[in-house]
Amino acid sequence: MKLTGNIIALIVLSIAAVIYFIFNPAVASFFPNCPFYSLTGYYCPGCGSQRAIHQLLHGDIIAASGYNVLLVLSLPVLAYAAAANIYKMVNGNYGRWDLIYKPWFPKTVLVVVLSFWLLRNLPFYPFTILAPHT
Amino acid sequence: MDQLSQPGAPTPGVQPKNWLVESILVTIFCCLPFGIVGIIYASKVNSEWAAGRFAEAETASKEAGKWTKIGFFVGLGVLVLYLIFYFIMGVALFSGAARFNN
Incomplete structure (x- = not known):
């Protein structure tokens, strides 16, 4: 049952990757806009993710960082978490791969996300670097 | 379930899932708080786990899972509604254009 779910998730992700590779959300109109931005006019921590993914799939990390640097910064964390899960599958526990479970780590993530949310909405340099831009 | 042991013991049982990675993904991709x-x-x-309060850690784990899932499904719901709306608009525009051409 869990395997079926994973296969479905993999298929959906693959289709999404193809769509985000072919179409550029900065140009194409059919991608959904951020509901938070649409309602408030302020960027959320996820604003620019779709455009960033398009750039990432084309290997352009600089352009992706321009749209959402938090997404780019989260990639090493996601890679680490994946590696830690593989370690746990093999060894039955996280061993020294337990960063995700250290008390300071989620706190740091929280501070980073909240700071990013606030700072990217400040309408002056250098914080405008954090707002989605080309 | 057999994770409760005396505080101070080295790594009693397995720490409950903290949903951190899933929460980060929801934050970045679902545009929702x-x-x-x-x-x-x-x-x-x-x-809570580090402080030896294992029951509290278990409760927090359930809450973390709950909110992450809420974020995921609300995001998914918004996406589906958007796609339906976009499709209807597309059909309406298309048929409107067709009528205009006739």
Whole structure:
């Protein structure tokens, strides 16, 4: 049952990757806009993710960082978490791969996300670097 | 379930899932603050566990999972509604254009 779910998730992700590779959300109109931005006019921590993914799939990390640097910064964390899960599958526990479970780590993530949310909405340099831009 | 042992013992059982990675993904991809609530609870899972309050860590884990799932499904719901709306608009525009051409 869990395997079926994973296969479905993999298929959906693959289709999404193809769509985000072919179409550029900065140009194409059919991608959904951020509901938070649409309602408030302020960027959320996820604003620019779709455009960033398009750039990432084309290997352009600089352009992706321009749209959402938090997404780019989260990639090493996601890679680490994946590696830690593989370690746990093999060894039955996280061993020294337990960063995700250290008390300071989620706190740091929280501070980073909240700071990013606030700072990217400040309408002056250098914080405008954090707002989605080309 | 057999994770409760005396505080101070080295790594009693397995720490409950803290949903941190899932919360981060929801925050970045779903454009909704539910992911942030998930991150707060993820933090609580780790600190309660480290302090030896295993039952509290278990509760925080359940809360973290709950909010992460809420964020995920609300995001998914918004996406589906958007696609339906976009499709209907597309059909309406298309048929409107067709009528105009006739």
